[in-house]
Each structure stands twice: as C-alpha cells, then as structure tokens.
Amino acid sequence: MLPGSQLGVKAGKKAIDQALEDFLANARATLDAIDPNLAPINGAFTDFLAGGKRLRPLFALAGYLGAGGDLTKPHLERIYKAVISLELLQACALIHDDMMDGSDTRRGAPSIHRRFEEEHRKRDGVGDSASFGGAAALLLGDLALVLSAQALHLSGITNVQLERVNPIFDTMKVELMAGQYLDMHAGSRREVSVDDALKIATYKSGKYTIERPLHFGGALALTTPELFTIYSDYGIPLGIAFQLRDDLLGVFGDASLTGKPTGDDLLEGKRTALISYALSHMNGQSASDFKKRFGDRNATPEEIEQMREQINNSGAVEFIEKLIAEKTTLALTAVSNPRITAAGQELLTELALAATKRSA
Amino acid sequence: MLPGSQLGVKAGKKAIDQALEDFLANARATLDAIDPNLAPINGAFTDFLAGGKRLRPLFALAGYLGAGGDLTKPHLERIYKAVISLELLQACALIHDDMMDGSDTRRGAPSIHRRFEEEHRKRDGVGDSASFGGAAALLLGDLALVLSAQALHLSGITNVQLERVNPIFDTMKVELMAGQYLDMHAGSRREVSVDDALKIATYKSGKYTIERPLHFGGALALTTPELFTIYSDYGIPLGIAFQLRDDLLGVFGDASLTGKPTGDDLLEGKRTALISYALSHMNGQSASDFKKRFGDRNATPEEIEQMREQINNSGAVEFIEKLIAEKTTLALTAVSNPRITAAGQELLTELALAATKRSA
Numbered sequence: 090m091l092p093g094s095q096l097g098v099k100a101g102k103k104a105i106d107q108a109l110e111d112f113l114a115n116a117r118a119t120l121d122a123i124d125p126n127l128a129p130i131n132g133a134f135t136d137f138l139a140g141g142k143r144l145r146p147l148f149a150l151a152g153y154l155g156a157g158g159d160l161t162k163p164h165l166e167r168i169y170k171a172v173i174s175l176e177l178l179q180a181c182a183l184i185h186d187d188m189m190d191g192s193d194t195r196r197g198a199p200s201i202h203r204r205f206e207e208e209h210r211k212r213d214g215v216g217d218s219a220s221f222g223g224a225a226a227l228l229l230g231d232l233a234l235v236l237s238a239q240a241l242h243l244s245g246i247t248n249v250q251l252e253r254v255n256p257i258f259d260t261m262k263v264e265l266m267a268g269q270y271l272d273m274h275a276g277s278r279r280e281v282s283v284d285d286a287l288k289i290a291t292y293k294s295g296k297y298t299i300e301r302p303l304h305f306g307g308a309l310a311l312t313t314p315e316l317f318t319i320y321s322d323y324g325i326p327l328g329i330a331f332q333l334r335d336d337l338l339g340v341f342g343d344a345s346l347t348g349k350p351t352g353d354d355l356l357e358g359k360r361t362a363l364i365s366y367a368l369s370h371m372n373g374q375s376a377s378d379f380k381k382r383f384g385d386r387n388a389t390p391e392e393i394e395q396m397r398e399q400i401n402n403s404g405a406v407e408f409i410e411k412l413i414a415e416k417t418t419l420a421l422t423a424v425s426n427p428r429i430t431a432a433g434q435e436l437l438t439e440l441a442l443a444a445t446k447r448s449a
Numbered sequence: 450m451l452p453g454s455q456l457g458v459k460a461g462k463k464a465i466d467q468a469l470e471d472f473l474a475n476a477r478a479t480l481d482a483i484d485p486n487l488a489p490i491n492g493a494f495t496d497f498l499a500g501g502k503r504l505r506p507l508f509a510l511a512g513y514l515g516a517g518g519d520l521t522k523p524h525l526e527r528i529y530k531a532v533i534s535l536e537l538l539q540a541c542a543l544i545h546d547d548m549m550d551g552s553d554t555r556r557g558a559p560s561i562h563r564r565f566e567e568e569h570r571k572r573d574g575v576g577d578s579a580s581f582g583g584a585a586a587l588l589l590g591d592l593a594l595v596l597s598a599q600a601l602h603l604s605g606i607t608n609v610q611l612e613r614v615n616p617i618f619d620t621m622k623v624e625l626m627a628g629q630y631l632d633m634h635a636g637s638r639r640e641v642s643v644d645d646a647l648k649i650a651t652y653k654s655g656k657y658t659i660e661r662p663l664h665f666g667g668a669l670a671l672t673t674p675e676l677f678t679i680y681s682d683y684g685i686p687l688g689i690a691f692q693l694r695d696d697l698l699g700v701f702g703d704a705s706l707t708g709k710p711t712g713d714d715l716l717e718g719k720r721t722a723l724i725s726y727a728l729s730h731m732n733g734q735s736a737s738d739f740k741k742r743f744g745d746r747n748a749t750p751e752e753i754e755q756m757r758e759q760i761n762n763s764g765a766v767e768f769i770e771k772l773i774a775e776k777t778t779l780a781l782t783a784v785s786n787p788r789i790t791a792a793g794q795e796l797l798t799e800l801a802l803a804a805t806k807r808s809a
Contacts, residue, residue: 221633228545231629236623248608252608270490274486
C-alpha cells in the first residue's frame with residue numbers, strides 16, 4: 090500500500106478538522122485574555138467553523154500529496170496546520186458574502202450578521218440591532234482573514250516553504266476579492282453574458298476553490314513549475330464545473346440539503362451562467378416576465394416554481410449539465426498525468442466527483 | 450551628523466509615499482489585467498491612499514531606526530517597502546470603520562461606500578445604490594487587508610526578518626479587530642466607564658497605532674526583547690494620549706482641518722473617555738438632556754454647541770488635557786533610554802509631538 094493511500098477525503102477532513110479545532114482553541118484564549126466582552130465572537134467562530142466540507146484545505150492537501158510531499162508524521166502535521174488557513178479565508182468570504190447578499194441563514198443556522206443582531210436585541214442594546222449585527226459580521230470576517238494568515242505562520246512550516254507559498258496565497262486572495270467584486274458588479278448590470286458569468290466562475294471557483302489551493306499544496310511540497318501547470322489544467326475546468334453545479338443547486342436544490350432557502354439564487358437575483366443562458370433563450374415576453382420576479386426576496390413558492398419552469402423550458406439546464414460533464418472530463422484527463430503521484434491522482438479524482446455531484 | 454538624522458518625519462513620509470505609490474501601480478496593473486470592470490477599485494484606492502499622515506509606517510520606521518537597523522540604501526529601501534503594509538492595513542480599518550459608522554466623508558472626500566453608491570447611481574445600476582456601495586466598500590476593505598500582507602512579502606526583506614515580524618504583525622491585527630469590536634460594543638451599552646474607554650484606547654491606539662508599529666520596526670532590525678519593552682513603555686501611553694487628542698478633536702475640532710463634520714463624535718454617539726467622564730460629572734437632568742441629543746445624526750448646530758458646553762462645564766476637557774499631558778510625559782521619559790539610538794530618540798520625540806498636538 091502506498092503511504093498516501095490512507096489520505097482519502099475522509100481521513101484528510103478529520104485531520105484538518107482537528108488542526109482547525111486546536112488553532113481555534115488558541116485563538117479563543119487570546120481573545121478571552123483581551124476582554125470578556127469578546128466572548129460572543131468566540132462562540133460565533135466556533136459554531137461557524139464547525140460546519141463546512143473543508144474543500145479548499147483538501148485540495149491543498151491533494152496538491153501536496155500529488156507533488157510527492159513528505160508524508161512522515163511531523164511534516165504532514167504541519168501541512169494540516171497550514172492548510173486550515175484556507176478554511177479561515179473561506180470563513181471570511183462567507184461571512185462577508187452573507188452580509189452583502191442579506192442572507193439570513195448559512196448551513197441552516199443564522200448567518201453571522203443575524204446572529205449578532207439577535208444578540209444585540211436580546212440584551213436590549215443601545216442603537217439599531219441590524220446595524221450592530223452588520224458591524225459585528227464585518228469585524229468577524231476581517232478577523233477570520235487575519236487568523237487565516239496567523240494559522241499559516243503558526244503551522245511550523247519552514248521559511249523556505251513559507252517563501253514559496255506566500256506569493257501564491259497573496260495572488261489567491263487578490264483573485265478572490267476581484268472575483269467577488271465582479272460577481273457583485275454583474276448583479277448590478279442589465280446584461281450579463283454567459284461568458285461574463287463563466288469568467289466570474291473562473292475567478293471565484295476555478296482559481297479560488299481549486300487551482301490556487303492545489304498550487305498552495307504544491308508550493309508546500311516545493312514542487313516545480315511543470316506541476317503547477319498540470320494543476321491549473323485540472324483546477325480551472327473543475328472549478329467551473331463546481332460553480333455550475335452550485336448554480337443549479339441554488340435554483341433547484343433541496344433546502345434541507347443546501348442549508349439555504351429554496352430557490353435562493355432566484356430570490357437574490359444572482360446572475361449565474363444558468364440564468365444568463367436561460368434569459369437569452371427565452372422569448373421577449375417570457376424574459377420580461379422572468380425579470381419582474383427575479384431578485385424579489387418576497388417571491389411566493391408558486392412564483393419560484395414558475396421561474397424554475399421557465400429556466401427548464403429554455404434548455405439552460407441541459408446546457409449547463411453538458412458543460413459540467415465536459416469540464417469534469419477535462420479535469421479528470423489532466424489528473425491522469427504521471428507527474429502526479431498515484432496517491433495524489435486518487436485523492437484528486439475523489440475530490441472531483443465530490444465537488445460536482447448532484448446534491449449539496 | 451548621524452546617518453539617521455536625515456530621517457525626520459518629512460523625509461520618512463516622502464520615502465513611504467513613494468514606496469506606496471510604486472506598490473499601488475503594480476496592484477493596479479494586476480487588477481486591470483483581470484477585468485476592466487475593476488477600474489473603479491483602482492481609482493478609489495489611489496485617491497484614498499493619496500491622503501494620510503503615514504503615522505503607523507513612520508512609527509515602524511522609528512522602531513527600526515531606534516533599534517540601530519541597517520541604514521544603507523538597499524536595506525532602508527526594503528524597510529520603506531515593508532512598512533507600507535501598515536498603511537494598507539489602516540486603509541482597511543478606515544474603509545470598514547466608515548461603513549460601520551455610516552460616515553459620509555473621509556479626509557474631506559466621500560467615504561468609499563458613498564463613492565461606490567454614487568458610481569452605481571450614475572450608471573443607473575440594477576438594484577439599490579446604497580447596498581452596492583456598502584458591498585463595494587466591504588470588498589475594498591478586504592482587498593486592502595490582502596494587499597497589506599502582499600506588500601510585506603514583496604518588500605524584499607529576508608526570511609529571517611519576515612520570521613521575526615510575522616508574529617508581531619499577526620498579533621497587531623488581532624488586537625486591532627478586537628479593539629474595533631470593543632469600541633462598537635461600547636457604543637451599544639448604556640454604561641461605559643472612563644476605564645472601559647481607556648481600555649479601548651489602549652487597543653485601538655496604544656497598541657495598534659504606536660506600540661505594535663514600533664515592534665514591527667524593531668523586529669525588522671532583529672532587535673532584542675529588552676527594546677520591545679522600552680517601546681511598549683513609550684507606545685502605550687503615547688497611543689492613549691493620541692486617542693484622547695482625537696476624542697477632543699472629534700467634539701471640538703475644526704471641520705476644515707479634521708475632514709469630518711463638526712462635532713462628528715457627538716452625531717455618531719461615540720462613547721469616548723471624554724464623554725464617559727463628562728456624563729459621570731453632570732447632574733441627573735443635564736446628563737439626561739445630553740443623552741437625548743447624543744448620537745442623533747440630525748442634531749442642529751445649536752444642539753451640537755449645547756452638548757459641547759455641557760462637556761466643557763463638566764470639567765471633562767481639563768481632565769482629558771491633564772491625562773494627555775501625563776501620558777505624553779511618560780512616553781517622552783521612556784524615549785530618553787540610551788538603548789534607543791540617538792537618531793531614533795529624535796524621530797520618536799518628533800512623532801510624539803506630531804501625534805498629540807492640538808490640531809488635526
């Protein structure tokens with residue numbers, strides 16, 4: 090048995106969860122020592138980070154594994170500690186995303202701004218509860234970003250590993266914020282083409298969720314530029330497929346599985362590739378009806394169902410499913426490159442299927 | 450003449466401005482290459498970062514100088530490039546602060562969320578302009594935090610310098626976010642003691658603005674723990690004095706100098722040490738009258754003037770001025786320690802006076 094073959098998604102996730110828990114225990118102690126009024130932050134972080142599929146840390150782990158990184162215990166322990174910085178970055182992105190979208194829930198629980206709004210209301214705080222909740226979420230997101238950097242620095246990786254990973258992590262974060270802005274900007278424009286939507290998917294998911302985490306792991310293994318290119322060939326199409334799957338789930342997903350309200354992307358008016366394709370394949374009257382309801386937070390279940398039918402009738406679902414299949418095939422082809430270790434190929438294949446499967 | 454004596458506030462600021470400009474030119478090119486829709490971010494960053502006293506980078510420079518850091522050109526150039534990360538962190542704090550406070554202006558220009566609200570309105574964007582402005586400011590603040598880390602990594606400092614500065618910078622950022630939260634939390638409580646307010650001043654200014662930047666510079670000079678303690682003895686009291694001066698300016702400052710509306714802290718209901726002292730030294734009727742108007746964004750110029758008089762009559766201004774004088778003296782006493790280089794002592798004294806002088 091290869092040493093790396095113990096490193097499947099399940100075992101990797103467990104080790105990542107543990108590293109994250111240890112780091113957060115430390116962070117909580119630091120905040121407690123500053124002031125007891127910071128206690129609600131600690132509770133919120135612990136609850137918020139208890140959920141999550143750890144997709145980005147797992148891709149980083151796969152990047153390390155695929156590059157033949159040292160898998161002896163002390164080295165691997167440091168890698169687990171380093172890759173949680175990607176989960177903390179994701180926490181920042183989600184907390185701030187929910188604020189921007191005005192989302193009430195995340196993973197079935199109240200979003201951070203709603204949680205602090207409620208905390209303020211319960212203790213009858215001075216001022217507006219919603220403003221307090223928003224400000225708290227803003228700061229908690231910032232803090233998550235700060236802790237993300239700290240986690241990497243405390244991981245115990247060598248200066249040489251850090252030197253290799255820093256430029257990748259910095260680029261990843263710039264691309265994430267740029268992608269978030271482009272996404273929001275698209276929501277404010279009258280016309281968003283399928284190509285525009287795919288470009289956003291490239292930055293928000295192709296690069297941020299998959300390619301850069303793989304590069305992050307590859308850098309920790311001190312690998313060569315050649316492998317970075319192979320990782321890109323796998324990561325970008327897979328990330329787009331992942332985003333397209335997410336777009337389908339955002340419209341057709343089961344609320345009990347997604348942890349978001351039914352048809353959340355329709356209520357939010359999210360301009361995904363699915364919606365762009367659907368709109369450009371409806372007749373004028375149909376598109377105009379659709380646009381009237383799209384992005385209305387108070388749409389009724391019947392109206393949501395009507396919008397879903399319109400999307401279905403446009404052929405957009407078949408188009409997107411076909412695109413997902415094509416992109417996933419491209420990714421799986423890239424994985425078969427012998428430059429990636431066998432254990433790495435195994436984990437990358439497992440992750441590709443997990444990221445694009447037909448449920449949340 | 451000592452080599453360091455050319456490094457006064459003016460020359461230091463000029464070199465820091467140049468390093469920041471060079472870094473931003475690079476960052477702009479990166480964003481331009483991603484998507485032309487990111488152009489408004491570039492414009493906003495450039496304008497926003499054109500202002501500012503560069504206080505935190507200057508304290509970091511002083512920390513380096515005082516520790517006897519290498520002042521030959523290539524080394525010093527890298528220090529300038531490294532310390533701008535503190536200015537980018539401050540940009541994040543200000544952009545997000547203005548969002549939380551709902552401030553319309555910063556340094557006399559529209560705040561970032563107002564700027565993007567206007568941008569959205571001008572192009573008749575889809576959706577609510579204020580929401581768009583808020584989301585843009587959220588992302589620009591995040592991006593500033595991301596660029597702050599990148600600036601440090603691109604500065605060219607050695608791995609050993611980076612290893613020394615990372616834990617300090619991480620701690621500084623955690624303390625900043627904790628201080629911001631405590632500040633906001635104080636604004637939501639009915640009772641805030643002078644001690645509570647001074648604790649917030651310790652985190653938001655003592656540590657964040659002065660002590661940690663000095664440690665940052667000391668770490669870049671690879672100095673010993675002894676000097677860190679001396680820097681704390683200077684930084685904490687001076688930072689409190691700086692914050693107390695800011696509190697006075699927030700109530701009594703000239704709008705044309707502060708770049709903020711007259712009596713901004715009164716309109717915002719900011720629970721500073723000045724306000725806490727004043728409230729606890731008014732009689733019941735007077736305090737109750739004050740609280741009715743305090744934090745009302747629509748207070749008239751007459752009402753602002755009345756609140757100012759009430760604060761004056763409470764003896765709070767004398768109390769705060771006395772505290773500023775005491776804390777500044779403590780700081781200046783700490784500076785005279787021969788462990789700090791002569792050039793460092795000179796710059797630290799100049800900075801102490803600049804930070805606590807009676808105008809904005």
